[in-house]
Amino acid sequence: MNQNQPLPTVAILGLGIIGSQAADHIATGGYPSITWSRSARDRSDFEPDPKAAADKADIIVCYLKDVEAVRKTFETIKPVLCPEKTFINHATIDYETTEYLVSECERKGCAFLNAPFTGSKVAAGKASLVYYAGGDESLIDRLQPFLQTTSAHVMRVPSPLAATILKLTTNLITASTVQALAEGLSINIAHGIPAHTYLSAIDPNACASALIEMKGPTMTEGDYDPHFSLSNMLKDARYMLDLAERAGLETPGIANTTAQMQKRNDLGEGERDFSILFRQFTQE
Ligand SMILES: NC(=O)c1ccc[n+]([C@@H]2O[C@H](COP(=O)([O-])OP(=O)(O)OC[C@H]3O[C@@H](n4cnc5c(N)ncnc54)[C@H](OP(=O)(O)O)[C@@H]3O)[C@@H](O)[C@H]2O)c1
Structure with a gap:
């Protein structure tokens, strides 16, 4: 972006846990912005019609929930997409929807960047997301100053599809780790070893991680205020299983964790934090 030119207008679609905070940072960064979400x-800066929001914008960014939300919203705004606009997807989507966005944007002549991210509610608040950015190098160069308004780092990855696969398979480790932590905590507690002793034992161990440091204390306290919802981790797990199937692989670890998440989701816990997986051991 040329420093002497006015900043492009941005439409932010999806004002959930992440999108609402990203929209604030984009506005603070000086970008004229328009926001839209399914619920007013x-x-x-709120615009009730997504097509009108996209029509007024040069850059359209999407922090929507899942493939259903992305496809439905994309179809609504598609008529106004054109070579002067850029569409950036930040939602975690599946293989097929990534291919669909690539081909539909190409058909409209609209620039497309697939940039799912890592970083939860707290990182979004600090504008410290990390984007896995798959798209043309020159497009990423051009968008770099804009992406910096919400992120600490933009990691360039080989293609839009690679961004989806990398994002989903890192979430595979996140979901599996929390399931393992829930099991480990439960075994210790059942044997009379306090949760905090187990967490202290993990600390110097090679299995320690920022994730365990974040989730261990809140799980122990039964605090499931959503930073990343169970329903979102569950849909990601389904997309991961689809990736495995496409590769002709059986992945029993994530298949079992998905089944546990499905059970909690069916009990109405979908909008709590995904670490509520621990509840399978603390109450039935
Ligand atoms: N939270 C995290 O830690 C995190 C980390 C990495 C990646 N992600 C990914 O980033 C994306 C956004 O995450 P989030 O935590 O902000 O999600 P969220 O809080 O669940 O927000 C989802 C957004 O999607 C909208 N939405 C849901 N279903 C819809 C539908 N059928 N049609 C149209 N809009 C719909 C919601 O609209 P209304 O609220 O207006 O109804 C809301 O704006 C997701 O793909 C998630 O997997 C999240």
Whole structure:
């Protein structure tokens, strides 16, 4: 972006846990912005029609939930997409929807960047997301200053599809780790060893991680305030299983964790944090 030119107008679609905070950072960064979400929000930049929001914008970014939300919203705004606009997907989506966005944007002549991210509610608040950015090098160069308004780092990956696969398979480790932590905590507690002793034992161990440091204390306290919802981790797990199937692989670890998440989701816990997986051992 040329420093002497006015900043492009941005439409932010999806004002959930991450999108609402990203929209604030984009506006603070000086970008004229318009926001849209399925349910109305009390914001001065809110536009109730996604097509009108996209029509007024040069850059359209999407922090929507899942493939259903992305496809439905994309189809609504598609008529106004054109070579002057850029569409950036930040939602975690599946293989097929990534291919669909690539081909539909190509058909409209609209620039497309697939940039799912890592970093949860706290990182979004600090504008410290990390994007896995798959798209043209020159497009990423051009978008770099804009992406910096919400992120600490933009990691370039080989293609839009690679961004989806890398994002989903890192989440595979996240979901599996929390399931393992839930099991380990439960075994210790059942044998009379306090949760904090187990967490202290993990600390110097090679299995320690920022994830365990974050989730261990809140799980122990039964605090499931959503940073990343169970329903979102569950849909990601389904997309991971689809990736494995496409590769002709059986992945029993994530298949079992998916089944546990499905059970909690069916009990109405979908909008709590995904670490509520621990509940399978603490109450039935
Ligand atoms: N939270 C995290 O830690 C995290 C980390 C990495 C990646 N992600 C990914 O980033 C994306 C956003 O995450 P989030 O945590 O902000 O999600 P979220 O809080 O669940 O927000 C989801 C957004 O999607 C909208 N939505 C849901 N279903 C819809 C539908 N059928 N049609 C249209 N809009 C729909 C919601 O609209 P309304 O609220 O207006 O109804 C909301 O704006 C997801 O793909 C998630 O997997 C999240």
